[in-house]
Amino acid sequence: MTYDSIIIGAGLSGLTCGLLLAKSGRKVLIVEQHPEPAPVVRGFSRQGIYFDSGFHYVGGMGEGGPLRHLTKHLGLADKLELFPFAAEGFDCLRIEGKADDMLLPVGLTRIKDCLTGKFPALKLQIEDFLNDIERRWCDFPYLDLDKNFGGSDLKSVHEQSLAQRLEGFSAAPGLQTLLSMHSLLYGVSPQDASVTLNAQVAGSYYHSVHGIAGGGRSLVNAYLERLAETGTTLRCRAEVGRIIVADGRVAGVQLVDGEIISAPEVVATCNPALVPALVPPGALRPAYRKRLTDLQQTPSALILYARCSVPTPFLRRKNLFLCSQPGILAVALQSRLEERPMYLAGADYCRDTGGVKGIIAIVPTSMDEVAAWNNASQRRCRQYLEWKKQMTGRLVRHLPAVVPELGELEPLDLATPLTLQDYSRAPQGAIYGVGRFLGQHNPQPQTRLPGLYLSGQAVGGPGLLGTIVAGYYTCGTMTDHELLRGELRACR
Template sequence: MQTNTKYDVVVIGGGLGGILTAVLLSKEGMNVCVVEQDKQIGGCLQTFSVQKKVFDSCVHYIGGLGDGHTLNRIFTYAGIMDKLELKAYDTNAFDKVAFGMGANEYPLAQGFGNFQEQLLEYFPHETMALREYINRIKTVGDHFPLYRLRMGDADEKAAVSNWGLTDTLNEITDNPLLQSVLTGNNLLYAGVKNKTPFYLHALVTESYIHSSHKVLPGSSQISKYLWQELQNSGGTVLRNTAVTKVVEADGNITHIETEHGEQITGTQFISNVHPQVLLGMLDSKIIRPAYRKRIDGLQQTTSTYMLNLVLTPGTVPMRHHNLYWNATTDVWAAAEYAPQQWPVNYALFFTEDKDNPGYAESLSILSYMHYSEVSKWDDSYNRTGHEAERGDAYETIKAQKAEQLLNKVYERVPELKGNITAQKAATPLTYRDYTGTPKGALYGILKDVNKPAETTIATRTKIPNLLQTGQNVNLHGVLGVSITALATTAELVGLQYLLDKVKP
């Protein structure tokens, strides 16, 4: 079966990168079609509900949405910024970091001056170190031109891209506790000691210092309004439609094939799926075996276990910050945990009860979880529209993890005990099935400062009419993916032209 329409642009995958790129191109008069495997678009922006309480699947808070900030400008140009309902985090702490049974919860604050001021209360002798840390973060941001919505060249990024995170922190301060506090929320980028580049930490951290918000009632509002904008521009979204084949002939992609037997033709194609997934669908001699081997061999970021809780009204005080807990001050050890030690880290994300101000209605808990713990169910597949049971043994593991995680969280949030009315858990398999990311990797391919060329994925491919976008290109996160959408769009319309529109 073949569709009658030939599109100007066909986007494979309706995650944020795909849908935002589609909106930007449709604003230029292009006829764009987004093909998404899930019932719900948005990828990591998807939400779900338990007892009518909305939960975010991945994106619990967002940096850079404040007035004049980069993401705000991108979303304003896309036509959705004024539609979003935002809840600002506590100015004096968007995140707090805790260790073991220690009573201190170290604040990471909004505003560069305030960030330094809040930490000086705990580290009064580290004024110079904190000042240098902030300077380094700003320097990195200034060397990534698109993060400042300006033109630039690769040499700028190269000047700071070889800074390792652990090495840079050692240069800034010899206080190991301060180093641990500054990286205590590294679940935001799945950091790995001696591999994670400083720029990854810096760009993520800078965005939250600029401004930190939660989208109400959930992050799927972003993809919902982007979808509306795409429709207003004449674009098309095909949901519940998995792409099975990307067909190349005579050096260009001619069409894609779907699980329903459809052929969708286009002039330009953009992949918003993991590069490894794309290569699995693409049969082309233009893509060399060495490149396929390189992509298949890349280390992925770790995955996670998530436990979502509905709370008894009026029992658990609301926190207008997130809490990141690590079993020890060796924050890098969390990703390399031994199963019998689990959990060795967690993050808590609270949502306020609008009917009981000052109290939380729900709580999401995330902790690293290795895919190997659920790999025996690798052949199973379970998502909306393709439901399948994984059996009692799998449910037992989920329940055991929930009990272990809650017992650890009770130590710091004792009021939680006895006040949970419903709960729902997700494992790396859940992330894999809903986001299409191999092994449920939180942020796709692991960035390695020692292998910058190998772990950097370009927007362009060897096939002239096939581009890439999404979290594996440049940077992950809502800001990172949105900036990559600009870069991908610019390949077709010109960067200076696009920046002049986004940044008036």
């Protein structure tokens, strides 16, 4: 079978590229190694509770937010039922030992008012910090449609780090935590994250915050419906083992079962560190192969899925960031589990009016902790299951102690770095794949191998916003940026 374009990976980036390339008139095939599309974000149910996996909330979807015109252009907007997060506090920070939680209200003006009211001595610095975020968070041609395309706009490789920027707030360590806690949402520590990266992720949530009714599963279903409408073919359990190169350009892919599928264009949305092993030796320059292979990955995570003994209104349309101490957020992967920062979200939060029945707790963790079992035959061995049981036990004892609003927790499942690796194929089970670390040049969509393009969170950024932007950036590179931006302008 011959296609115009083959997309490797049916994650949010692959599905976005699929829609855009089909829209440009191409005959598109998306291939996914997992048995189901978008394995990272589709969520799952346990004992009647739906748990989101790789999608909890999204920023930039509110009035005037750029995700509005992007989802409209993709044909997804009408298929998604959005609901706003708690206006008075969508994200809550709890620092152990401190009497009061800190809440971030929705909207930059509200956040400014709230924080300058709480920290009047830092008024000018707070305003300056937030104004800077407001200026930067949409500073990319697919988000700001009036901005000219410069080509390297996603790079913010050598600028000030978020930690350096927040040093000026040392008189208020709790505020430093509040303004750095969203680094958990992109997997790069404040010391290694540029102020631009933080602005792009945190700023979208400062602008507006929504959940999607039905969570990540509904999001994936909306994509699938739309892809079916465009006639795009999606094949699961279809792992690419090799990108075929003939006469110096891409000619298709070969699946691990040997099947050959022809196409003059291949878009790899998998983790870019996996790409060199798919391409024949000599097809990419050695320096470029090494650059891709050596890209720094974000840490992995342990993710607890648990049932609350009583419905808890506390996490309804609101998340909790837990930290053991104030100051600029630090993630020491060697520290005790209980001392690491954690992110908690409610399960099925849009449906439950009384309160959520389950929680999802995400704790940064290194693959090193499970490396001994990183082999298919050892996954289900007694020691690994025993280790999971111990970690689960520690989390279900620790969380109610620091968040008594949850009541008792009944653990229903635990994802480990091995789980994340299985679902995304990301090396080391990297939670957000390749991170955008200061000093690291992340790959651009175009490669030197004619017909081979890259997309995915390494190219744009993590999250629904980052992956949609990555899809546009790659497909605009393959087609015509100005044409695509013109279509987007019509959707404003």
